[in-house]
Amino acid sequence: xxxxxxxxxxxxxxxxxxxxxxxxxxxxxxxxxxxxxxxxxxxxxxxxxxxxxxxxxxxxxxxxxxxxxxxxxxxxxxxxxxxxxxxxxxxxxxxxxxxxxxxxxxxxxxxxxxxxxxxxxxxxxxxxxxxxxxxxxxxxxxxxxxxxxxxxxxxxxxxxxxxxxxxxxxxxxxxxxxxxxxxxxxxxxxxxxxxxxxxxxxxxxxxxxxxxxxxxxxxxxxxxxxxxxxxxxxxxxxxxxxxxxxxxxxxxxxxxxxxxxxxxxxxxxxxxxxxxxxxxxxxxxxxxxxxxxxxxxxxxxxxxxxxxxxxxxxxxxxxxxxxxxxxxxxxxxxxxxxxxxxxxxxxxxxxxxxxxxxxxxxxxxxxxxxxxxxxxxxxxxxxxxxxxxxxxxxxxxxxxxxxxxxxxxxxxxxxxxxxxxxxxxxxxxxxxxxxxxxxxxxxxxxxxxxxxxxxxxxxxxxxxxxxxxxxxxxxxxxxxxxxxxxxxxxxxxxxxxxxxxxxxxxxxxxx
Ligand code: BES
Ligand code: ZN
Ligand code: ZN
Numbered sequence: 001x002x003x004x005x006x007x008x009x010x011x012x013x014x015x016x017x018x019x020x021x022x023x024x025x026x027x028x029x030x031x032x033x034x035x036x037x038x039x040x041x042x043x044x045x046x047x048x049x050x051x052x053x054x055x056x057x058x059x060x061x062x063x064x065x066x067x068x069x070x071x072x073x074x075x076x077x078x079x080x081x082x083x084x085x086x087x088x089x090x091x092x093x094x095x096x097x098x099x100x101x102x103x104x105x106x107x108x109x110x111x112x113x114x115x116x117x118x119x120x121x122x123x124x125x126x127x128x129x130x131x132x133x134x135x136x137x138x139x140x141x142x143x144x145x146x147x148x149x150x151x152x153x154x155x156x157x158x159x160x161x162x163x164x165x166x167x168x169x170x171x172x173x174x175x176x177x178x179x180x181x182x183x184x185x186x187x188x189x190x191x192x193x194x195x196x197x198x199x200x201x202x203x204x205x206x207x208x209x210x211x212x213x214x215x216x217x218x219x220x221x222x223x224x225x226x227x228x229x230x231x232x233x234x235x236x237x238x239x240x241x242x243x244x245x246x247x248x249x250x251x252x253x254x255x256x257x258x259x260x261x262x263x264x265x266x267x268x269x270x271x272x273x274x275x276x277x278x279x280x281x282x283x284x285x286x287x288x289x290x291x292x293x294x295x296x297x298x299x300x301x302x303x304x305x306x307x308x309x310x311x312x313x314x315x316x317x318x319x320x321x322x323x324x325x326x327x328x329x330x331x332x333x334x335x336x337x338x339x340x341x342x343x344x345x346x347x348x349x350x351x352x353x354x355x356x357x358x359x360x361x362x363x364x365x366x367x368x369x370x371x372x373x374x375x376x377x378x379x380x381x382x383x384x385x386x387x388x389x390x391x392x393x394x395x396x397x398x399x400x401x402x403x404x405x406x407x408x409x410x411x412x413x414x415x416x417x418x419x420x421x422x423x424x425x426x427x428x429x430x431x432x433x434x435x436x437x438x439x440x441x442x443x444x445x446x447x448x449x450x451x452x453x454x455x456x457x458x459x460x461x462x463x464x465x466x467x468x469x470x471x472x473x474x475x476x477x478x479x480x481x482x483x484x485x486x487x488x489x490x491x492x493x494x495x496x497x498x499x500x501x502x503x504x505x506x507x508x509x510x511x
Contacts, residue, residue, distance in 0.1 A: 013184050014106075014140040015160040016133055018174045020167045022046040026116025027081040029161075030055065031101050031124070031132060032066040033090040040122035047120075048079035055082060069100050069490060071108045081113060095131035096414045098124065102135025103490050109159060117161045126169050130176035133163055137184040138491040143195040179310055183505050186306025187491075187498035193298035194483065194496030198274040198291040202247035203322035206271060206294065210252045210301060210320075217308045221258060225251040235365075236338040237357035240348065242323030244278060244331025249323035251362065252297075254304050256316045264315035265508050266371035267304075268362040270355040270378035271297030271322035278325045278351030279333055292496060293355070295483030296377035297322060302501040303508075312509060317369045321358035325351070337436045341365060342459055347433040349441035355380045356440055356452055360459040366472070367461030373402060373473040374460065377500065378480075383448025385481035391488065392416035393500065394478035396453040398460065402473050409507040414491075415499055417477060426454035449478055 022045050030043065038056045039047065054077045058064050064072045068088035075081050085101045087093050105117075121129050140159075165173050193201065193209075207224045214222040227248035230238050235251065242249025252271075272293035276282060282290070297320035304318050332338070336348045338357070342364040346357065355378050366374045384394040393410070395417040397403035403419055410417040426442075430451055433439040438458050442451035453476050462469035482489075482499045489497050 013137045013181060013188065015158070016137060016163065016177060016181070017161070018163045018165060018170060018177055020165060020170045022120070022164050024051075024080065024118045024120070025162065026118060027083060027113045029083045029085060029105055029117050029119040031085040031087050031098070031119070031121060032059075032064070033087050033093065034066045035089070036066055042122050043120040051077055051079040051082065055084070058084070068097055069104045071104050073108070073113065075112060083108065083113065083117075095128050098128040098131040099135035099138075099414060100490050102132035103139035104135075106136045106139035107490070107493065111157060115157045115159055117159060119161065119163045121165065126165070126172045126176060129163060129165060129169070129173055130180060133161075133177050134180040134184065135491065136161060137180060138187060139493070141188050141191060142493060143191065143495055146197070182309030183306045183502055185309050186302040186304075186501045186505065189305045190298040190302025190498035190501050191492070191496040193301060194292050194295050194498070196291075198324075201291070201294065202273045202324055203242065203250045203271070204247065206273065206297065206301075206320070206322050207250050207252045210254065213301075213305070214254070219257050220304070220308055221255045223253040223255070225253070233341065234339065235341050235361040237340045237346065237360040238321055238323060238362075240332040240336065240338045241272070241278070241325055241354040241357050244328040245324035245326040247273070247324045249321075249358070251365070252320045252322060254301070254318040256304060256307060256312065257314060260313070260315040262315070263370060263372035264317060266366045266369055266374045267300045267316070267318040267504065268359060268366055268374060268376040269297035269300035269318070269320040270294070270359055270376070270380065271320045272355060272358070273322065273324050275325045275352070275354065276327060278331050278354060279327050280350045280352040281327055282352060289484065292484045293379050294322070295379045295479055295496065296320075298496065298498075299377040299479065299483070299500050299504075302498055303504045306501050306505045307508065310505070310509070314508070316508060317366075317371065319362045319365055321362040323354070323358055325354045340459065342461070344438060344458065345436040347436035347439045349439055353440045353452070356455050359456055363456060363459040363474070364461055367465055370464070371472060373475070375406070375475045375477060375504065376456065377477050379483050380478045381449045381452045381480055383452070384478040387420075387449055388418055388481055390481045390486040392418040393482045394418060394420045394449050394453075395475060396420050396422050396450075397473075397475040398422060398457060398471055399473045402475055405511055406475055406477075406503070406507060409511050410500070410503045413502040413506050415503045417500070417503065420453065421450060422453055422457060423450065426450045427457060430455040431458065452478070
């Protein structure tokens, strides 16, 4: 079996170090604001004269305007090569622009730039320098594990980057960069899982990977609930979706720092390793993209990796609901009524609305851990992509303040999650089945992302599973438009984006 450790990209983000030594080794990277017409004074120390005058000529001629995300390479100089990186106008430049500039540098890296880079900033401050480094590392990813021969142009040399700063900043920046390195490993793991082809990424493989991964950390436990155990436990949603496939479903539970007392965050992920639609078969066009339908589970696993790598000390639990949605003689049918872990029944009117079925069991199971809050991640609906395109994740919650916290955490790290409504009318629509407690399909096709969220709410337990108790704080994030296919996400070239590992790491550790 292939696993991410053999694949290579995980665990090996570009080598990036911080030092207060201003010597330029290898290619110089110079981030600049718009309107800058000569090398900033603070960057002049240690810069050979010929290099400085080469850059000054380009800047004074107005040949590099330093627009946001732009880069220009100067080759052929006597004293080395330069990459100029645009930050846009200084008065509206944020750490997001520094992150994007860093990513643009990595995106533009060619063999001709060599294997060593030195970045010189003009009094940018620790947060901005850190963001630049983060952008460089996040963008340093491509999924070519299945390519025998790499495209010559694209063939990458291992690059080592040195970020230079003042003595006074070195300690703080070193810590920040180490933190971003750990988070970046989580993002890259999420991408690796998502990009892996569905013949090699199926429920059992995901579970094995989680199991193997946990061996590296003495504060993480992984429990796998296999198919037989899921049947016995009464996980009717997970079982119904997965039973039509030869690759049987399972639930994977991650527990970090489980001995820490008190309530903790709990993450739930939709993990459909391939979604054919089942008997309600999807059309053929672009069906290959349904390998990304385990993006929710990848987000959850990636977030656990980010937390583990950054030494998080708090308790966190994650539950992923893994299944392959296949049409077969063993598959569930439209018209079936299933009984979920909660005891609630679902009339399955469309087998392609399967994410909500597996999540019904994952959400209900979450109640056992008496969490502070539950957040689920799912590539749940095409309707969410219609509503928000590839620009923002849909965000629903039963608690307005909690929804705002997640929205703000997303804004902080540059991953947009947009507030969407949980309306009683949608709940009514999803609970008016003639023969069951709920139905997995709305009455019409309108508001499909909202009806899906309203359906999920039916399976969020009350505290202590008390009949008339208070429902646990919960948020639902529909990443159907943001987990892959975003052209404007400059942190990634193509394929899985690894979105929201950073948002949730920030939410859990900083807010
Ligand atoms: N995995 C899909 C949602 C999806 C579709 C994500 C396209 C990204 C791009 C999900 O399981 C699904 O098929 N949902 C249906 C629900 C419908 C049958 C109520 C959909 O969105 O069409
Ligand atoms: Zn589906
Ligand atoms: Zn799906």
